[in-house]
Amino acid sequence: MRSIFISREMAQLILLQRNELLTPFLKKIRKVLGRYLFTNFISKYFISKNQVGIEYMNLMEYELRSLSKYLSFNDKNILSIGSGLSGLELSIYKNYKNNFFSIIEKNYVSQKVVYGWDKNNNEAYNRISLVEKFLIQNGMDENKFKIYNYDSDNLPEKSFDYIISLYSLDYHYDFNLYYEYLKKNFSNKTKIIFDTIRPDYFKKIFTNVDIINIEENTVHKSKRIICSGLKSN
Numbered sequence: 524m525r526s527i528f529i530s531r532e533m534a535q536l537i538l539l540q541r542n543e544l545l546t547p548f549l550k551k552i553r554k555v556l557g558r559y560l561f562t563n564f565i566s567k568y569f570i571s572k573n574q575v576g577i578e579y580m581n582l583m584e585y586e587l588r589s590l591s592k593y594l595s596f597n598d599k600n601i602l603s604i605g606s607g608l609s610g611l612e613l614s615i616y617k618n619y620k621n622n623f624f625s626i627i628e629k630n631y632v633s634q635k636v637v638y639g640w641d642k643n644n645n646e647a648y649n650r651i652s653l654v655e656k657f658l659i660q661n662g663m664d665e666n667k668f669k670i671y672n673y674d675s676d677n678l679p680e681k682s683f684d685y686i687i688s689l690y691s692l693d694y695h696y697d698f699n700l701y702y703e704y705l706k707k708n709f710s711n712k713t714k715i716i717f718d719t720i721r722p723d724y725f726k727k728i729f730t731n732v733d734i735i736n737i738e739e740n741t742v743h744k745s746k747r748i749i750c751s752g753l754k755s756n
Contacts, residue, residue: 529576583610605691
């Protein structure tokens with residue numbers, strides 16, 4: 524793994540966003556103390572930020588290798604929804620040429636983070652300023668990405684080649700919160716990749732729905748799907 528710049532605040536966010544990176548010992552501590560104390564005390568003083576960064580980027584490289592079996596990443600206009608610290612986007616940038624990333628994220632950490640289905644998309648655990656710093660400090664050209672605050676910014680209006688939302692859209696919150704927005708920015712060549720427990724539901728929304736991975740170890744036992752051909756109705 525390449526050397527990676529990561530601050531302690533970034534490492535804390537990573538452990539909120541990708542809790543599978545917690546060691547069994549830290550999972551026990553979190554269960555005993557609760558997520559609030561764990562996030563604001565234990566993960567602030569008793570973790571190795573460098574080790575978290577290495578493990579996170581190794582995971583993102585693995586995600587990229589998995590997606591690269593189905594997608595070609597050169598010269599693409601990519602929309603990322605709920606990308607966390609955007610390690611996957613950084614990996615794509617490092618390994619492929621001439622991509623542009625539009626990143627939609629929340630800009631706060633909920634006082635009590637609840638992992639699971641959030642119908643209204645109110646739960647959040649990110650800081651846009653840290654995402655921007657993470658990408659730039661790790662070598663991404665600032666002209667190759669733009670971050671949008673879901674709650675306050677006008678979201679990008681353009682055609683995308685790929686829309687990527689791993690463990691976010693229809694995993695933590697309802698796909699339909701984005702449906703009208705996606706209809707305006709979906710072309711005949713657009714492909715969308717996300718995780719869901721209801722792949723059959725999307726056969727009435729998209730012409731093509733392909734399951735590319737089945738995950739039995741996550742809280743939702745989700746399936747990762749690639750969809751294309753957004754239906755007009």
